[in-house]
Amino acid sequence: MKKICLYFEIHQIIHLKRYRFFDIGRDHYYYDDYENERSINDIAERSYVPSLQTLIQMCKDNPEFKVAFSLSGVGLEQLELHAPQVIDLLKEINATGQVEFLCEPYSHGLASLANEESFSAEVKRMSDRIKELFGKRPKVFRNSSLIYNDDIGAQVAAMGFKGILTEGAKQVLGWKSPHYIYHCASDPRLKLLLRDIKLSEDITERFSRQDWSEYPLFADKWLDWIAATPEGEDVINIFGELVTFGIFHPLSSNILEFLKAIPFLAKERGIGFALPSELCEEKSVGAIEVPYNISWVDEERDTSCWLGNVMQREAFNKLYSVADRVRVCGDRRIQMDWDSLQASNNFRFMTTKPGYQYRGIYDSPYDAFTNYMNILGDFISRVNNLYGGADNEEIDGLITMIKNQQDEITAKDKEIERLRKKLEKYNPTELEEKPVKKAAAKKSAKKVADVKLEETPKPKKTRAKKAVPKAE
């Protein structure tokens, strides 16, 4: 049976304010509160609320209907602050049980291309947030804008995810069809779900375009296309942003009516629905090798819209040059700013590719770059001040040391675990007292290691302490 896997992204950036270079060192607040409130309310009102209400109704009316979402951390913060009703709706739809929440990097940033530790820390943070909000730890991952390559695949698999969503980009698929389950070339445990570009973009890009030859698109026509796919091609991945409904296409285009009609008409044609995690249980037909970055953006389906020109690369390199320092510092405000500065949209405003129109408050890529670099200048000096002007080499050395020690502790924990098991085998009589003690000791040690690095390694504690800034 053919199955449609519907997935929608919910992400809005925290808009940066106009920040002149005279503000560097004087003003540490970077956000355009008015624009943030205005835009998130506008989007919630025009798009998120009506489309979620529609989806909730669809779930209630059609028990076989299923849909997946992912939230970015920064988007979530915006919603919590300005439009909590959207979160209530998400909880309501979650309660139907026909919904799955995926994990993505907290900041919607490009850390996966720059810094492994920061990336996994972010993912973990987001995963915790999702568990806290919706009660279930996500099993499937989607990177910001579906950015993917083999290395990212391996890393995501190592974090314990079963599957990852990415683009069915022509340059990696070649003659292959996106309508199958594949797996990551560098780790077969990780399943790949590939977006069907044409069928997805029929809705997300072209739905209300009157110059499109298929306009107007009705649900039956669209489902006929799905039904007409060759026998055996059973997985139809339709991924998009939730703002497709209401922002990309105004509600007056009746796009919600289109959506509503899908479950019923799909049933007529014998097409079902599936959640990403269900698909990941299925068998893969083969590996897909992705040596270069792919994403769901632009015709190139690569990362050129964020890192295409020298300005973007400079900003990117400069931002991630302090990634380690930010990660180990305990400063909450710095880490919040770090999230919002990472959001990939900031880089997209700087693109010089032709045809890109939306630039937020900026009127040119140079303007966007200048503003971002001013803020980054202030941010980096704040980060460096935390370290009391210690030079880079010293700090990098210490950070590496901390990391090594952490690895060592993890390895030792494993060793303890192993030995304990052995011990159990040899003298089951002594079991009562010892393991309990050890397990407790281990637990606390691990907790300390996770939460605060300054208290981690016992032998070299004094040196490590010097490196770590005092939390506010």
Next chain:
Amino acid sequence: MKVLMFGWEFPPKIYGGLAVASYGITKGMIEGQPDAEITFCLPKPCGEEEKFLRIIGMNQVPIVYRDHDYDYVKSRIPDYMTPEDYYNFRNHIYADFSYMNVNDMGCMEFAGGYPGNLHDEINNFSIIAGVVARSEQFDIIHAHDWLTYPAGVHAKLVSGKPLCIHVHATDFDRSRGKVNPTVYSIEKNGMDHADCIMCVSELTRQTVIREYHQDPRKCFAIHNAVYPLPQEYLDIPRVDHGKEKVVTFLGRITMQKGPEYFIEAADLVCKRSKNIRFCFAGSGDKYWEMVDLAAAKGIADRVHFPGFQRGKQVYECYKASDVFVMPSVSEPFGIAPLEAMQCGTPSIISKQSGCGEILDKVIKVDYWDINAMADAIYSLCTNEGLHTYLRDEGLKEVAEITWVKVGHRIRKLYDECIYNGGFIH
């Protein structure tokens, strides 16, 4: 196709942007179109103009009949002209101008440039144009800038050939709205008679339509271009100032160019940064005012006034700069940023500059927004990425803007005027 052109300046004698533009337009047409022949009328050629077009010195065209023999004429006229030309002109004198102040050849003298009696010279130029128009064969008339509009109109009335006028600037740009009524009437009259009005930018075109009440159908934006730099200029090495950066203004220091905004922005930058210097090159009526302003702001030690730059010095100045700024209040086109970009110097221009319409790899700010201007200057000086991008991409962009392309666009308009009777039917 033969074009009779009237111009006021031509290289190597350069007073302002007009000479460069006149040279570019004519050279671009000759290079791009083998059948084009251009006769260029100048008030006072210096004799060292390039020979790709035929130059007529208006100060060698007789308007009063003088009887001289061949050898005497030959000894008196410059070598770009033959005695036959002289006699040809003499045969087409159309009225009695003996009351005018002429020399022994029956010609009028011109001071050249922009002397005090400019209006007299414009009038004399137009009288002589009558003689030229009667003696020459041509298909179309092309007049550059308001000084030559009366001559163009006169030639059109005499010959019946279509008239194109080229608006390099209007009095609205020069005077910030306080127009000189005499100049306005000359401009308006020229435009009213023109079959085609070529403006150097859309900005100028809008002024022509709005302020001079011209029919939009006959107004066209024909943007200027630049010539590739000669080897001599390419060989000038770029100067590395080490830690210091140099930000340059280069142009006439006059109200139209917005020099005070440059000083204001410089002041903001100097407050925050110790290693940026400002070069304020050029001369003009606001020179001393600007020196005073810089001193009053307390940044006179960081703002330098090297004075008027000529010829190669201009390019040395661009090459020694890290950023070029043109904060013009109203700039019909503004060729300077293109030249700076050719030298690999990124530019910041005001949104009120016509060249911004064809340039993408420059930073555009409103001339009054000194905060944005200062921010852009600071960003270019501190962020390597932006500087590299604008330098490299700017070079590529400006290499695509050629006079030959401009020539082709002008030719299309000519053809429309000559063969289809213009744009208004």
